[in-house]
Structure formats: structure tokens, C-alpha cells
Amino acid sequence: MEYREHSSEVGGRSIEVGERSFEYRERSFEVGERNSEVGRRNSEVGGRSFEYRDRSSAVGRRSFEYRE
Numbered sequence: 001m002e003y004r005e006h007s008s009e010v011g012g013r014s015i016e017v018g019e020r021s022f023e024y025r026e027r028s029f030e031v032g033e034r035n036s037e038v039g040r041r042n043s044e045v046g047g048r049s050f051e052y053r054d055r056s057s058a059v060g061r062r063s064f065e066y067r068e
Helices: none
Strands: 003-007 012-017 020-029 047-054 061-066
Antiparallel strands (some): 012 020, 020 047
């Protein structure tokens, strides 16, 4: 499956996968900082959080995070 990723001037990115289009924002946070995008504390290690919007879905915004 092919996808195209586009960066924007405001730090957001949009990804097009086939007929679906996603937009997401990345935000770094420090250890123990409140991560309001996923609604819980990350008290173990720092990481990154992402919020993306599936423009082809009525669900709207979704968030996820990962730790390195």
C-alpha cells in the first residue's frame, strides 16, 4: 500500500493512504507531564504523542502515543 506524507508549516502532517486521508500533530512531552491528548499521565519515560484526524471518517479526532 502506498501513502503520501505532507508536512505543514504549523508542525502538522497529513498522510494520504489510498482514498483515506489522515492529519496528525506531534507534540513532545517530558517525564510525568500531563498528556492531555491521550488523557493520562506518562510517568515512566518521556515520549511523543500524536493526534490525528481521519478526514474520511465521522469519528473525528483520535489520539495515540508511543514511547522510545
